[in-house]
Amino acid sequence: MEAGIVGLPNVGKSTLFNALTSAGIASENYPFCTIEPNVGAVPVPDGRLDTIQKYIKTQKVVPAILQLVDIAGIVRGASEGEGLGNKFLSHIRNVDAILHVVRCFEDEDITHVDGKVDPIRDIETIDTELMLADLESVNTQIEKARRTARSGDKGAKRRVELLEMCKAVLDEGKPVRTIKCDDPNQKKEIDGLQLLTSKRVLYVANIEEDDLEGTGPHVQRVRERALEEGGEVVPVCARLEAELAELDEADRQEMLESVGLTEPALAVLARAAYNLLGLQSYFTAGEKEVRAWTIPIGATGPQAAGVIHTDFERGFIRVEVYSVDDLVQYQSEKAIREAGKLRVEGKEYTMQDGDVCHFLFNV
Incomplete structure (x- = not known):
């Protein structure tokens, strides 16, 4: 299962990705963490592993792993091929969920692509590009499904119904994930259409070092937006997390205490992303290792x-x-x-x- 990190240029997306994939990763334990330059593996912190090891002595502790893909920054017009548009869209189509990094910090030395920090405008820029790409995909799929449905194919008829439902929502300027599905099978059918805006989204508010709890006005606006969608927000100071990732355990704990944190925000983010993907862990324990295994709920x-x-x-x-x-x-x-x-x-x-x-x- 993979989560893709998306965001506009200069929002701290790559800083966050690098911090996530360097914190606590040992290449000998996770040989697949450098499959390609933009793919990484992140351990999911779980205190239960330490609890188990306390009573069952073992040689090694192996946490659950979340795979992340650092997707190229999107710009206006990506759905029409602007910037790395098509490459961006093909990468995001292949992930299971989206971590949407939103800039919630002011810094005159880091230019915003639109000249001013406005997290809601930034969210809408990316949502719009994804919805436009989905509309194009839906229109293409509908025509093909309708032709097949004329022959009496029941599967094609059902596909037409689903596509028309998605098209109606997209025409209203809403992402497909806002469709309310009481039937879990319908949710699976919609996911099977491989539409970009059907994917679950976790907003990552990249905050300033003097607002580590994310109480500032920019983050509050993102929280309000997420609440409307039934989503979640995790505030993270990517710059601070990058510094923490480079420290050894003792220095890291000292720095965390100095800024009033009990654990890196990346730990909170990894767990939230794990939950977003609908995953849970079970454990095996013995003399050789205690290991967390990842399974769908x-x-x-x-x-x-x-x-x-x-x-x-x-x-x-x-x-x-x-x-x-x-x-x-x-x-x-x-x-x-x-x-x-x-x-x-x-x-x-x-x-x-x-x-x-x-x-x-x-x-």
């Missing part, structure tokens, strides 16, 4: 096992499960078993966030 036991190895899903028999809270209470897996708190679940089990698992399988 709603995944079954066999599907979760398949993340470790496809053979595990194919030969799934059952999974033994307990919670991190159980481990804290009983302090060992042996004591959890003796207390009768170790659950045995079958193929229909829906995984819960934070499950600690032992899978039994037969291939």
